[in-house]
Amino acid sequence: MTARHGEPRGHWVLLILGGLVLAMLLLLDGFAANVVGEAPRGEDPATGRVPAAVSSGGPVVNLSEGVPHSRRLPPKTIALTFDDGPDPTWTPRLLDVLRRHRAHATFFTVGARVARNPGLTRRILREGHEIGSHTYTHADLAAVPAWRARLELDLTQRALAGAAGVHTRLLRMPYSSRPDGLTGPEWQAARRAGGDGYLVVFTDRDTEDWRRPGADAIVRAALAGSKRGEGAVVMLHDSGGDRSGTIAAVTRIIERLQPQGYRFTTLTRALGLPSAEVRVPAWERAIGWTLVTAQRAASALTAAMSVLFAVAGVAYMLRLAVPLLFAHAHRNKTRTAEEPIPGGGMPPDPFPPVSVIVPAYDEEANIAATIASLLDTDYPGTVEVIVVDDGSTDRTAPIVGSIASSAVQLIRKPNGGKPSALNEGIEAARAEILVLVDGDTVFQRDTIRHLVAPFADPRIGAVSGNTKVADRGGLLGRWQHIEYVIGFNLDRRMFDVLRCMPTVPGAIGAFRRSTLARVGGVPGDTLAEDTDLTMAICRTGLRVVYAEKALAWTETPSSLRQLWRQRYRWCYGTMQAMWKHRRSVLERGGSGRLGRRCLLYLAAFQVLLPLFAPVTDLFALFGVVFGDPTVPVLTWLAFVSAQAATGAFALWLDGEPIRPLWSLPLQQFVYRQLMYLIVVQSAVTALLGARLGWHTVRRTGASADLRDATVRAREQSGGPVGYT
Incomplete structure (x- = not known):
């Protein structure tokens, strides 16, 4: 199918009309x-x-x-x-x-x-x-x-x-x-x-x-x-x-x-x-037939929605419980204890040279802090930093050029997108171990060391780091912080145990050069190049693991509009990658593990469940307003309580305070709806074959502020300080 340019718009009218029809049928059945x-x-x-x-x-x-x-x-x-x-x-x-x-x-x-x-x-x-x-x-x-x-x-x-x-x-x-x-x-x-x-x-x-x-x-x-x-x-x-x-x-x-x-x-x-x-007369029968048909449809709809509401409730609880159980297993068992490295011991060089590649487009707000954090590392081996300026229109390139360090190399190229910038950086890199970092990300001093350590196992082709939200001060920042810890990092622990990691985040990930060469470099035919690349590596049979102590702080969108643009691209790109690697469901080995364990999980809990969320929300609202509110209210309280318990455990695993959980109930009334509408928009875009462009998120310099605060704290204490 040939993709069409432009994003679909008319479906929102259809969605609103569908919602009105659904509401009218519910009201009709409630009236009846x-x-x-x-x-x-x-x-x-x-x-x-x-x-x-x-x-x-x-x-x-x-x-x-x-x-x-x-x-x-x-x-x-x-x-x-x-x-x-x-x-x-x-x-x-x-x-x-x-x-x-x-x-x-x-x-x-x-x-x-x-x-x-x-x-x-x-x-x-x-x-x-x-x-x-x-x-x-x-x-x-x-x-x-x-x-x-x-x-x-x-x-x-x-x-x-x-x-x-x-x-x-x-x-x-x-x-x-x-x-x-x-x-x-x-x-x-x-x-x-x-x-x-x-x-x-x-x-x-x-x-x-x-x-x-x-x-x-x-x-x-x-x-x-x-x-x-x-x-x-x-x-x-x-x-x-x-x-x-x-x-x-x-x-x-x-x-x-x-x-x-x-x-x-x-x-x-x-x-x-x-x-x-x-x-x-016939016209009276026609009017009556319309009423009868609508009433029967409303009755069937209410019955179906009752079942759907119950199924969705169970699915939401499973969505919380399953990653929690695997996260507990991930904490209690180290990878080396589960599967000894063939031959035992460390590789000949325990601290191999590392090339860090930073693709940058209009990153003047954070790029200096990003490079400073990469240079200020306790990694004993050689670290080179390659910044690929992808046709920035701001001062990104001059800022990088002004940094006086032989370990920093600047490559300037016409704008061609993040995958092309990464591939150009990979081409110029000298090391076998490559760390890919976004231009708005700040590393801790020990991050590179924790990223490289898993490569002692030759079966590991890539390592995912632990992404943290830098700008978590406002309500939107807290919501994203909770989502990163519960929705992303908790899932990565589960996928690590299941050996089917779907995404090494663009903010922090490490790869073997030979692994990237084996899969043809960073792909550019999807909008989620990090997910596409990770799935391709999993299909080779090489392991992709999660290094939870490899921390990176990244700037997140500061407005709902910016958040929509970012998550729309992520969601649509993930659907593209899932479709691209759909054959893995029928394959064996590592590819089969990815398909049957990961893709089916993503399809069920990150695509289908959010698509049904508007219907279940409308049904719950109808029950609260017009019916007995006990069941929907108790269901909501049970879900929020379970989510809070899961969040507390996830925050504890990440060494984070649980204070942000106070905003969790509020998240259910704005943030959750935004997320499932993004899935609806992405699904419609995919079904219509439209092509989504790359949306740039406006940077505010949160990562740079975080870096400055960390440096000041370290100077005052006289020793290394983690970013908090």
């Missing part, structure tokens, strides 16, 4: 579950007097003409009514019972459940039963505003149109029962619904089966008055929990009354009224 916009049960204030004709009348009330007319069922006629469904578990079992006994019933359905179970809704009608409305979310119509009540009823009609192509004339208000128990607010709600053309249905016999009193109690309540041959509307439920008692009771009710000449039919047939269902 009566979580979003839930209204409390009314307190039954005496507002509005219930007419005596209604309170003492029959259970079916017609209010369409303004004057209430109530009706009772004829003798020996039973209208079994079931509220709160359809339920995929219990409604089919009830339908089976009714079919066996050739009985029919009326189902007052909740619109949201109709949308989730359209096939079951159609079965109810297909088997000769009828459907009424029980609102869309089982809302208390006596407690909600008039607009919400109308919305509840309209949405239920839409759901019925989308699921079965019908509207209904029947309504039973949630929480209602017998007419003589009507409150003022319930009467007002019934009047509004009657004005919209609904036939409002109450009950004669409320079995209160929702309390699950047992089949015997349900049967007794349903048969009250049956000895006198009275007809009745019987209220039961086919959803809302275990309805096995209701099913058993329905069987016994029908078997008890049918031999006595009772008929079990729908409400409208019992009263000789037109059918409750009204066929709707």
Whole structure:
């Protein structure tokens, strides 16, 4: 595929739109579950007097003409009514019972459940039963505003149109029962619904089966008055929990009354009224289908996100725990104890000559401090410093030229990028051991010695040093310091134990010249040349190890914009390197170790997990705002606590104070989101085949300030002082 120039922009609009759609679906599902916009049960204030004709009348009330007319069922006629469904578990079992006994019933359905179970809704009608409305979310119509009540009823009609192509004339208000128990607010709600053309249905016999009193109690309540041959509307439920008692009771009710000449039919047939269902035109069905589809998608999305949230939580904990365990193993076992050097002992020259190569582009703020720290070393062997000025536009080259030292060589070249500068420096270097250093990095006096020591083992091709954040004073600096210690250095200990180091950082790393020659030098076809180079070395079978005592202090971005530019390049370049070396997953030896241990780990925890992070964050926010916040809040607290414990151990391993951990909770609300959005941007850039340019981070001279402070401290103490 040919890469296209330029960075993608339009995907942010798509991402925002996708987020809005996701939020709307979550809100829809929350509304359908009566979580979003839930209204409390009314307190039954005496507002509005219930007419005596209604309170003492029959259970079916017609209010369409303004004057209430109530009706009772004829003798020996039973209208079994079931509220709160359809339920995929219990409604089919009830339908089976009714079919066996050739009985029919009326189902007052909740619109949201109709949308989730359209096939079951159609079965109810297909088997000769009828459907009424029980609102869309089982809302208390006596407690909600008039607009919400109308919305509840309209949405239920839409759901019925989308699921079965019908509207209904029947309504039973949630929480209602017998007419003589009507409150003022319930009467007002019934009047509004009657004005919209609904036939409002109450009950004669409320079995209160929702309390699950047992089949015997349900049967007794349903048969009250049956000895006198009275007809009745019987209220039961086919959803809302275990309805096995209701099913058993329905069987016994029908078997008890049918031999006595009772008929079990729908409400409208019992009263000789037109059918409750009204066929709707195609455009109404289309609108309803849209609602049903959206509701089912929202329900499936919520279920999937619940699983994803749990999986992500486990993955985050593993992301913390696994490197921690390997870091503990790395601390307790030295590499020489694990695998003795072939032949034993040290190489003939324990302190071989070292060439330090410093690629520099516009590094005037720090270059002098970098060179000074390289020259001020306790390494007993010969050290030459080669600075390759890669077409700087500032005073980098004059500053290097002004340093009076025979150990410093300046090479000037037109700007060609960091890999070309490194390769030119490697070409000019005289030593076999090469140390590659960024132009904003300051070494400690013993750093080179610790970097070179592992090369006593001829199987080692490269050594990674321990990068420290120099400018950690502000909040952003503390966050980056925590990330370097936990996310980078802790991982390097793990990869060292697993023998699959993915990155020797450009700030501090050492290589054998022969190793670099074997892999063709520093590659220039990815933006993460350090990761690309390290992976190539691992694939040769040579080991890349981590020297935790080889400390280097580097300047990090001082603004979120600068941080974005740097990490975007790192993340995109790492993806490039992973794709370039993807075949290692199927190979053997050192290459296979890199592929199956490292690349799969990086793909899971540094690509896929961050890509899902926005979704899990949105779901957690939804749970906190609209649902029970206990689970998301406890999950967040557990994650932050585990991260703090991991961070404390990592800081202890690095000999750092744990004071910066106070900023860790704040990191979850800004820094974390920035990091996963960078992964999203990088993934989109990679998928679209765009080519990302090199972004230069503006230097502030933090490394130079650190070097000056260290020199002053050393002069005052009369001895060597570490950078702190």
